[in-house]
Amino acid sequence: MLKIKTPKTLKAKRALDKRAPKLVENAKKTLILHGTKTSCVLNAVLAQIFHLKKGLAVKFSRKNENIRPFESSGETSLEFFSLKTDCSFFVFGSHSKKRPNNLILGRMYDHHIYDLVEVGVENFTPIESFKYDKKIAPRQGSKPFFAFIGENFESVDELKHLKEVLLDHFRGEIVENLNLTGVDRVFVCTAISSTTVSFKHCAIRLKKSGTSIPRIELIEVGPSMDLVVRRHRLPNEAVKKQAMKAAPMQPRKIKNVSRDEVKGKIGKIYMPDQQVGGLALSNNIKGLKRERREGKMKDKRDDHDLSKKMRTEESL
Amino acid sequence: MEAEKYQIDLGNLMAYDPSHHFQPLPSSREELSRQCLEKGTELVQGVVNALFSLPSTEDLDGPIVRLPEPSTRLPREKHLPRPKPPTKWELFAKMKGIKNRKKDKRVFDERTGTWKRRYGYDRVNDDRDVPIIEAKMTDEPGEDPFSKRMDEKKKRVDKQEKNRLQNLKQAFKAGDLPSHIQLAATALPITGTQKVIPKKASKEELEGVAGMAATATASGGKFDKKLPGEKPAKHTGKHRKFLPVVEGKGMGAQEKEQTEKILNKLMARSSHDILDVDRAVTMFNVKTEKQRKREKEVSLPSTSNKLKSKKKTFKSSSKKKQ
Numbered sequence: 040m041l042k043i044k045t046p047k048t049l050k051a052k053r054a055l056d057k058r059a060p061k062l063v064e065n066a067k068k069t070l071i072l073h074g075t076k077t078s079c080v081l082n083a084v085l086a087q088i089f090h091l092k093k094g095l096a097v098k099f100s101r102k103n104e105n106i107r108p109f110e111s112s113g114e115t116s117l118e119f120f121s122l123k124t125d126c127s128f129f130v131f132g133s134h135s136k137k138r139p140n141n142l143i144l145g146r147m148y149d150h151h152i153y154d155l156v157e158v159g160v161e162n163f164t165p166i167e168s169f170k171y172d173k174k175i176a177p178r179q180g181s182k183p184f185f186a187f188i189g190e191n192f193e194s195v196d197e198l199k200h201l202k203e204v205l206l207d208h209f210r211g212e213i214v215e216n217l218n219l220t221g222v223d224r225v226f227v228c229t230a231i232s233s234t235t236v237s238f239k240h241c242a243i244r245l246k247k248s249g250t251s252i253p254r255i256e257l258i259e260v261g262p263s264m265d266l267v268v269r270r271h272r273l274p275n276e277a278v279k280k281q282a283m284k285a286a287p288m289q290p291r292k293i294k295n296v297s298r299d300e301v302k303g304k305i306g307k308i309y310m311p312d313q314q315v316g317g318l319a320l321s322n323n324i325k326g327l328k329r330e331r332r333e334g335k336m337k338d339k340r341d342d343h344d345l346s347k348k349m350r351t352e353e354s355l
Numbered sequence: 356m357e358a359e360k361y362q363i364d365l366g367n368l369m370a371y372d373p374s375h376h377f378q379p380l381p382s383s384r385e386e387l388s389r390q391c392l393e394k395g396t397e398l399v400q401g402v403v404n405a406l407f408s409l410p411s412t413e414d415l416d417g418p419i420v421r422l423p424e425p426s427t428r429l430p431r432e433k434h435l436p437r438p439k440p441p442t443k444w445e446l447f448a449k450m451k452g453i454k455n456r457k458k459d460k461r462v463f464d465e466r467t468g469t470w471k472r473r474y475g476y477d478r479v480n481d482d483r484d485v486p487i488i489e490a491k492m493t494d495e496p497g498e499d500p501f502s503k504r505m506d507e508k509k510k511r512v513d514k515q516e517k518n519r520l521q522n523l524k525q526a527f528k529a530g531d532l533p534s535h536i537q538l539a540a541t542a543l544p545i546t547g548t549q550k551v552i553p554k555k556a557s558k559e560e561l562e563g564v565a566g567m568a569a570t571a572t573a574s575g576g577k578f579d580k581k582l583p584g585e586k587p588a589k590h591t592g593k594h595r596k597f598l599p600v601v602e603g604k605g606m607g608a609q610e611k612e613q614t615e616k617i618l619n620k621l622m623a624r625s626s627h628d629i630l631d632v633d634r635a636v637t638m639f640n641v642k643t644e645k646q647r648k649r650e651k652e653v654s655l656p657s658t659s660n661k662l663k664s665k666k667k668t669f670k671s672s673s674k675k676k677q
Contacts, residue, residue: 043523044537052535059534060433067432127432149434162384185369186398188391193373202371207429210367217368219407220417227395231377237391243399252407255400257392274430282430 058125062286066212070117070126072099074106074133080163081132081140087166087262088130091240093179095211097124106131108143109270114152122150128208138269144204148282154274156197156204158266161235171258175242177224182211184222184243189230197268198230205238220245225257231265239263361401366425368406370398437531442522482508 046052057065071089073081089098099120107113108131117129127150131143140160146153177183185206192202209226227239240261245253274282295307362371375394381387411418441449448455462479464471471479488500526532540555570576581587598609 041520041524041538041540043520044539046535055535060436062436064432146430148430148432153430182368184399184402185367186395187369187371188375188394188398190373190376192371203427203429206367206369206427210429213366213425215422216419217406217422218414218417218419219411222403222406225395225399227391227398229377229391229394231380231387237387239388239391239395241392241395252404255396255403257396257399259388259392263388279430281434283428284431284435285428286435 062289066095067127067207068125069096069128069130069208070099070120070124071096071130072103072106072120072132074131075102075104076134077102077132078134078140080160081134081142083165084140084142084160084163084262084264085130085132090166091209091261092211097126108145108152108155109157109272117145118147118150118152121147130208141269142266144208146204146207148274148278151278153278153282154200154204155270155272156201156268157270158201158268161265161267163264164262166261169260171242171260175244175258176260177242178221180211181221181223182214182217183209184225185209186225186227187230188228189236191230191233195230195233197271198233198236200271200273201236201266201268202228205236224260227257234268236266236268237263238266361398363402363405364426365402365405365409365423367427368402368422369427370402372398437529439531439533440525440529442525443518 046055069088069092071085073085077085085098089096103116105113106116108117117131121127121129127147129143129145129147131145133141133143135141138157138159140163141157142160143155143157145155187202189198192198205226205228222243222245225241225243227237227241229237229239231237239259240263241257242260244256244258246256248254273279295309297305297307299305362373363369364371372394377390381390406420409420409422411420413419447453458473460473461470462473463469464479466484471477473479482504485501485504488504490500494500523532523536523538527538532538569579572579598613
């Protein structure tokens with residue numbers, strides 16, 4: 040006999056709906072975990088990757104013996120964790136004599152493994168070893184820039200795959216509107232050789248230039264490491280085709296516009312309640328922008344008090 | 356530095372320089388990282404140039420630009436939502452051309468003369484509000500019409516639930532169950548492509564299967580390495596009993612008995628198992644003999660009554676008159 044189970048509370052229903060497949064998807068979360076043995080370096084790497092992705096990552100602290108992503112039976116545990124935590128990316132760290140400081144970056148489609156890239160971490164420098172002014176430190180959750188340098192990213196298959204995986208992993212949320220003052224960080228990836236990529240995380244400082252476009256200065260901030268590609272597994276062709284299917288584009292709904300046979304196109308405008316009696320009258324508004332403040336000071340200095348005041352009141 | 360053509364993906368804020376080679380690989384790490392940063396600065400400057408040239412709107416926090424769609428296509432996280440298969444009613448309505456009419460939440464109640472809800476608390480045609488039900492010619496005497504109404508309602512509700520379950524099963528088969536509903540014999544994954552509902556195996560079943568698997572080796576599972584804490588497998592099958600090679604004094608013709616038993620079972624299709632003919636005949640013979648003996652005793656009064664101990668017969672059959 041089958042029973043229909045529905046959530047008893049609205050909160051539970053909302054949580055389930057959040058995890059459901061949608062046309063426009065949520066930001067993908069990352070699962071960070073490690074296998075039976077990890078090295079000191081690898082622990083630091085995993086911790087700092089978790090720090091980079093703070094809002095959208097889950098870090099497991101126990102060791103997992105039966106996870107071997109490249110073997111056919113070693114991925115069931117990973118898929119189960121991915122299902123329970125709703126994570127589509129995973130970073131699996133392990134250390135062995137054959138593969139020291141091993142990091143497996145993987146992606147999931149429908150909570151089954153889509154593709155994997157195995158890299159070795161070399162020359163790791165943690166965040167603590169960089170000295171910089173704390174004011175320019177990138178804020179948590181800001182959208183990063185990406186700079187990929189090197190012809191090898193196009194010519195070598197593995198590096199091409201790694202480029203896609205790195206872009207996907209560190210992209211963060213997909214936003215439509217970006218605040219230009221909030222550009223904070225950049226990930227610089229250089230293909231040093233046909234197997235190694237140097238990965239750096241820098242903060243962006245915008246400097247005044249003559250034009251409206253500011254000049255960029257990069258200051259190295261975060262962890263920097265060299266990633267040596269060891270193995271990789273490309274996605275299955277059929278699954279890839281399904282995963283790359285774009286959602287059908289829905290035309291934007293135009294609100295408050297309608298057509299009438301006689302009058303033609305009609306629009307509706309909603310006016311807010313206008314309270315004429317309660318307008319602000321004072322000129323000493325705290326926190327005016329610097330230019331306006333300076334302009335006001337200059338006006339006060341020139342002795343056109345009354346006429347200037349009348350003009351500024353009208354402009355308000 | 357000449358402005359080289361970088362591949363810029365504004366939606367992802369990415370810039371890629373495909374034409375850079377590290378011809379002479381820099382000797383030291385500092386030199387390498389300095390060059391990386393230099394190149395990176397150029398690329399980011401390129402992106403920022405493109406970004407600041409987009410039309411921006413002024414906001415409280417600063418200028419806000421509307422980013423274009425990312426040009427690098429990246430795979431989705433979950434599958435696209437599949438269209439729900441139409442329910443039985445939807446198919447029927449489509450066939451008949453029945454359109455859904457929007458109903459009002461408030462309906463005017465004739466009986467009380469007020470506006471009431473169409474459903475829910477204090478609704479229009481509530482079964483409990485009816486005080487008198489007039490008897491019809493077709494009604495049987497002795498039948499409670501109020502309970503009959505309640506039964507009918509219960510039946511309607513059950514039928515609706517059954518139909519709903521059927522519709523959900525159809526949706527599950529098509530792979531598109533609504534995200535907040537789970538069909539459970541056991542808990543199912545909400546997403547994922549599992550098509551079969553796994554039946555919950557009981558503890559006894561699992562133990563039985565595990566026992567069978569454990570003893571399915573050439574040596575009956577005796578020399579297999581056991582995991583820490585594993586209990587020995589249970590043998591719930593029949594143990595074979597072998598007859599002794601040489602028969603002792605007390606046992607007689609056991610092999611004959613065994614084969615006879617088997618033969619009887621094989622040949623006993625038509626015979627009645629309830630009655631064992633030989634035994635019945637023996638019992639009858641014994642009874643008749645005893646009866647004759649008693650009759651003889653009664654007819655010839657025994658001289659030595661005292662010597663003979665009167666045996667009480669506990670058998671109820673001796674009391675029966677034949």
